[in-house]
Amino acid sequence: MMKYKLLEDPNIEKSYDLVDKCIRKKAVLNIFAYCKVLYEGRALSQLDWGERFIMLKPDGSFLVHQERKLDPVNWQPPKSRSRAWIKEDKLILESYRRSPKEKLEVEIEKVHFASFAVAEDYQELELAGYxxxxxxxxxxxxxxxxxxxxxxxxxxxxxxxxxxxxxxxxxxxxxxxxxxxxxxxxxxxxxxxxxxxxxxxxxxxxxxxxxxxxxxxxxxxxxxxxxxxxxxxxxxxxxxxxxxxxxxxxxxxxxxxxxxx
Amino acid sequence: MMKYKLLEDPNIEKSYDLVDKCIRKKAVLNIFAYCKVLYEGRALSQLDWGERFIMLKPDGSFLVHQERKLDPVNWQPPKSRSRAWIKEDKLILESYRRSPKEKLEVEIEKVHFASFAVAEDYQELELAGYxxxxxxxxxxxxxxxxxxxxxxxxxxxxxxxxxxxxxxxxxxxxxxxxxxxxxxxxxxxxxxxxxxxxxxxxxxxxxxxxxxxxxxxxxxxxxxxxxxxxxxxxxxxxxxxxxxxxxxxxxxxxxxxxxxx
DNA sequence: TTATGGATATCGACC
DNA sequence: GGTCGATGTCCATAA
Known part of the structure; x- marks a missing residue:
């Protein structure tokens, strides 16, 4: 099975194929893209166009990171359901959560690079001192x-x-x-x-x-x-x-x- | 100025060069690598060898993500100081914080892929409903x-x-x-x-x-x-x-x- | 499923 | 630099 795949400067269709494959194959998706983010659920938020780092994990976790801060600017927790499609030549990523009802939508105009990756990791964190x-x-x-x-x-x-x-x-x-x-x-x-x-x-x-x-x-x-x-x-x-x-x-x-x- | 650079299957030296460049040029580093993570500070932790996703931001934020969970398994907050070097054919990433005194050390044996990226992003999140x-x-x-x-x-x-x-x-x-x-x-x-x-x-x-x-x-x-x-x-x-x-x-x-x- | 409390909580505001 | 309170907190655990 393929461990990873990298795309540089892919068009929207190639990007969509990779995203779709990540979701189906339970792989980790990483994208650097020019995008816009909307969130509605416990609160309501909007992040206008800019370049961000997007990570989608096989457990449904969804992260959008800007260049600063430790925390993602927008996110969805594990068990959220992800979908992707192309609309008006833009790639749309959606993450939906049932309870509480929450939705994240990322509109992507340009993907600079993207990756598909399956991580082999059998270790858990050992932590002491609390x-x-x-x-x-x-x-x-x-x-x-x-x-x-x-x-x-x-x-x-x-x-x-x-x-x-x-x-x-x-x-x-x-x-x-x-x-x-x-x-x-x-x-x-x-x-x-x-x-x-x-x-x-x-x-x-x-x-x-x-x-x-x-x-x-x-x-x-x-x-x-x-x-x-x-x-x-x-x-x-x-x-x-x-x-x-x-x-x-x-x-x-x-x-x-x-x-x- | 270069917006991004991608490396696929780089050796340790090439990887080091990219990491070093990210730190100097205030770019965002993303790595998919086989690594081991140690943390000491407010608590003490160890994560044994496995494949993870590492992100290092220009503000000093440092994140190590596994395939599951929304939160990083190990991290350092903004304003931490990052360094990198090669030791016994392994790439070491270190993040150090002054107060509270905290140190994160990632030992990398193999880099599958790595990227350097400068994001153009002038937007801030608008949030309502709190x-x-x-x-x-x-x-x-x-x-x-x-x-x-x-x-x-x-x-x-x-x-x-x-x-x-x-x-x-x-x-x-x-x-x-x-x-x-x-x-x-x-x-x-x-x-x-x-x-x-x-x-x-x-x-x-x-x-x-x-x-x-x-x-x-x-x-x-x-x-x-x-x-x-x-x-x-x-x-x-x-x-x-x-x-x-x-x-x-x-x-x-x-x-x-x-x-x- | 809901409720509760801890966390390397993070983050911003205020002093 | 601290101190304090909010958070789309997240997260594990117990009921």
Missing amino acids: EKDMGDMIMKHPSMIESGFTPTAREYSTEHGFIDILGKDKEGNLMILELKCRKAGVNAVKQIRRYLQDFEERDNDYLKEIGSEKKKIRGLLVAPDIGEDAKELLDEEGIEFKSVEAPKKLKSDKKITLDIF | EKDMGDMIMKHPSMIESGFTPTAREYSTEHGFIDILGKDKEGNLMILELKCRKAGVNAVKQIRRYLQDFEERDNDYLKEIGSEKKKIRGLLVAPDIGEDAKELLDEEGIEFKSVEAPKKLKSDKKITLDIF
């Missing part, structure tokens, strides 16, 4: 928080959201931990403050559940760093802070030798 | 909320955030409006509940300011639709709901003829 990893690490090694700390619940539901980790210190005081995998802002502190209110005002069920005598309730923000404003509010509210980095370790043993900054 | 448009519309035509409604402030600051629109109904009762440009969830209702608490408990300054006699305070959620759970909570809390679509109209007079679904 909030879940941090929670895993703390549940596994609670003493890193402080000597005698014992987690009792994870993702504990309250009226104002989920508490990342609940636990007791060595004195038996209830501890409410809020985790942030990067620098914590003032919102993280407010979050803890709400949880504290929940427990202090009305939430005594859990205290009984864990046999707590309700000696004290400690709020603890766990993050690699904390912002200036957040620090102030934290001190005001008597909430504590513990500096912890999210663990940046991949599951596999493969060595990463990139840390020579 | 929250700001909705606010504009309501401030301009307050009666669409209800007969006699008078907005008195926009983006009114409270301890728990900004109230989208404050106003009075024809009886002089204070109204708190929360706008959502799409289906409102339970969080939108909770948001209003917090604002209501702010006013009922301690925020009398504004009431004096607008000369309100504090007859009643009405919370009103304005959105095109509302979720099941949100509806329940809303009824419980005595908050009201008004169905309003965000205005989908572009500023320019250009006609959009896409609405023939």
Whole structure:
């Protein structure tokens, strides 16, 4: 089976043939073209004539990139349905999505180059260093928080959201931990403050559940760093802070030798 | 000046020359290659050998796309600094960011095809149908909320955030409006509940300011639709709901003829 | 299918 | 440079 095919300066008909083949053969289409883009769905948008990079993936993902920005200027998510046709000597690409109802239409006047490609790729990204990893690490090694700390619940539901980790210190005081995998802002502190209110005002069920005598309730923000404003509010509210980095370790043993900054 | 250049099945040195030229000339680089990707920064990731699509933009944006998904599997945002070199017969692409400190490294063993392109594009996206448009519309035509409604402030600051629109109904009762440009969830209702608490408990300054006699305070959620759970909570809390679509109209007079679904 | 919350979120506005 | 909020957020996960 053909892995790829390149077209340079193709006419509209040749371009259409390639696009059609990409859609039928589940290949990735890449086009550099002079085009105009319309979108209607959750919002409405228009991008007037100009040269852009278009990518259409076999899962239905559709991207239109301009020369700047990381994000595509227009797009459709996976599972969108693509069609193509020629209308008045222009190549039309359409991507349609059922729910929510959305449509993207690209009108192409000139294709500078286009490619058909089938990628052999059996790998998935391995990623480490986010909030879940941090929670895993703390549940596994609670003493890193402080000597005698014992987690009792994870993702504990309250009226104002989920508490990342609940636990007791060595004195038996209830501890409410809020985790942030990067620098914590003032919102993280407010979050803890709400949880504290929940427990202090009305939430005594859990205290009984864990046999707590309700000696004290400690709020603890766990993050690699904390912002200036957040620090102030934290001190005001008597909430504590513990500096912890999210663990940046991949599951596999493969060595990463990139840390020579 | 050259608009574009295409290479098919280039060797590593030819590939390097093209990449280098793209970086120097501020062109867009597109590559289809067999590669491996490492990332270290806010998190840590590794993507083992496979065929992917790489795009490098003149603003420093760096994207690595697999065959599936809308989002790139690895990336760097604009203003990242790119470099390239050959090492042990492999082409290395590196993208470095200062703050936060982040590095992306792509090791390329085989380039199937690559392109250099300079896009002529003087257009910006026109977009309509989001929250700001909705606010504009309501401030301009307050009666669409209800007969006699008078907005008195926009983006009114409270301890728990900004109230989208404050106003009075024809009886002089204070109204708190929360706008959502799409289906409102339970969080939108909770948001209003917090604002209501702010006013009922301690925020009398504004009431004096607008000369309100504090007859009643009405919370009103304005959105095109509302979720099941949100509806329940809303009824419980005595908050009201008004169905309003965000205005989908572009500023320019250009006609959009896409609405023939 | 819908609801919920995290993300290497990105991006723009404001300070 | 930060801080904050919106996004056509996307995305995985759970219900």
